Amino acid sequence: MGRIGSLTLGIITAIGGFVDMGELVTCSQAGAQYHFALLWTVVVGVLGIMVYAEMAGRVAITSGRTLIDVIRERLGWRIASISMVVATLVNVLTIVIEISGMALVLQIVTGISYLWWLPVTALLIAGILWFSSFKLIENGASLLGLGILIFVVAAVKMNPPWSEVGRQLIIPSIPGGTGLSAYAFSAVSLIGAFMTPYEIYFYSSGAIEEEWTGKDFVTNRMTTIIGFTFGSLIVISMMVVAAQTFFLHGLKSASFGSIPVPVVSALGIGGLAVFAFGAFADTGGAALEASLSTGYSIAQFFGWDWGQEHNPRQAPAFVFTYLVAILVAVIIGLTGVDPIQLTIYTTALAAFSLPFTFIPLLIVANDEVYMGDMRNGFLANISSGFFLIILTIVTIATIPLFILSGGGGG
Amino acid sequence: MAVLVVVAGLWVFSGLTGQSSVHQQVATVQAEQTAVARPTPTATP
Numbered sequence: 018m019g020r021i022g023s024l025t026l027g028i029i030t031a032i033g034g035f036v037d038m039g040e041l042v043t044c045s046q047a048g049a050q051y052h053f054a055l056l057w058t059v060v061v062g063v064l065g066i067m068v069y070a071e072m073a074g075r076v077a078i079t080s081g082r083t084l085i086d087v088i089r090e091r092l093g094w095r096i097a098s099i100s101m102v103v104a105t106l107v108n109v110l111t112i113v114i115e116i117s118g119m120a121l122v123l124q125i126v127t128g129i130s131y132l133w134w135l136p137v138t139a140l141l142i143a144g145i146l147w148f149s150s151f152k153l154i155e156n157g158a159s160l161l162g163l164g165i166l167i168f169v170v171a172a173v174k175m176n177p178p179w180s181e182v183g184r185q186l187i188i189p190s191i192p193g194g195t196g197l198s199a200y201a202f203s204a205v206s207l208i209g210a211f212m213t214p215y216e217i218y219f220y221s222s223g224a225i226e227e228e229w230t231g232k233d234f235v236t237n238r239m240t241t242i243i244g245f246t247f248g249s250l251i252v253i254s255m256m257v258v259a260a261q262t263f264f265l266h267g268l269k270s271a272s273f274g275s276i277p278v279p280v281v282s283a284l285g286i287g288g289l290a291v292f293a294f295g296a297f298a299d300t301g302g303a304a305l306e307a308s309l310s311t312g313y314s315i316a317q318f319f320g321w322d323w324g325q326e327h328n329p330r331q332a333p334a335f336v337f338t339y340l341v342a343i344l345v346a347v348i349i350g351l352t353g354v355d356p357i358q359l360t361i362y363t364t365a366l367a368a369f370s371l372p373f374t375f376i377p378l379l380i381v382a383n384d385e386v387y388m389g390d391m392r393n394g395f396l397a398n399i400s401s402g403f404f405l406i407i408l409t410i411v412t413i414a415t416i417p418l419f420i421l422s423g424g425g426g427g
Numbered sequence: 428m429a430v431l432v433v434v435a436g437l438w439v440f441s442g443l444t445g446q447s448s449v450h451q452q453v454a455t456v457q458a459e460q461t462a463v464a465r466p467t468p469t470a471t472p
Contacts, residue, residue: 128447262456263456278453281450282457
């Protein structure tokens, strides 16, 4: 495949892979509860992940090494171990919610409880990881996940007040009669959904798996900027259709079955079929990426052989790690914990954990020894510094907001 | 194999069109939309 073809594929997969269980749940609930008033979080979250994913890709290309590997060498094992442990905790919870998402789609399609489907989806994820190459995993799920663009189609069909949508994307507002702590906790969960740590570890390790070189700086930049920008259109649409369907009629988005309701209302049963297909692929893709990210961060921290391009026998500790992570995830899921509530908590925890990954990344990206001429410029430092301040505030505020809002329920 | 695919396809089709929580919620939404579109007639003396 030529460079243009590879770039196009990278952008398309970034769009298709943008949505996961976190976005499905938090965007639907935010639209239903706060109409357009949380749309501004899309701008913050997407610009933030764009800046840091580009940086992680640049560090991987320049140093030829992954993020956790460079952090361990540059900042020592103590700092690296904090990043690794926090990321692993969030990754495992992410696997729980993603395999639950797959199982909930199957519940909609078959009528059989998602708890029966959980072991099946976990086995499916483990099987795909065991037998498939990195490229197939990265591109396959994301291409199939493009079905989730059905939300954009539904939004266009509903024809919401677009000028109001545009205004609320830029200017934060708080609807009257709303508890401030519940609103702020929802904002934190949304930002965590858009900026999940596994995305950074997967992106960084993927650059090494695909053997990116100096010629791929453009691919790195274009994939993050164009792919994530178009990806953001999906989550904006998800929030808008939920707002138009639920909020305007005083209804709630209370379960996973609520998420496709706006699509079915606008587009009929065909919309539900496309949603089910796209959502299954998207949550499956995220489960694959979060599982690999768990293996990546732990194997890279301990200096084990790692990589999806290896035969499982060539990197046994790496494979064992992600298989254990999937097993732990399915056990947590089978306890019957509410997957919707767990998704909200996991995305909030993801937001809380981001500085533990982003601060070391920022330090490394500014290090001339590792980065040479490709170290952060003025613009990269200003933008990443800005988002870091926001994320630090989010980190400090998450736990008090969780308590004040009664776990996000207001 | 073909029989399995057809059976699975029918199962999925019946699931998508059957009485799931999605369809119940869609019915509620459509009832609300209809109520909004058709204003309550005011009583005339």
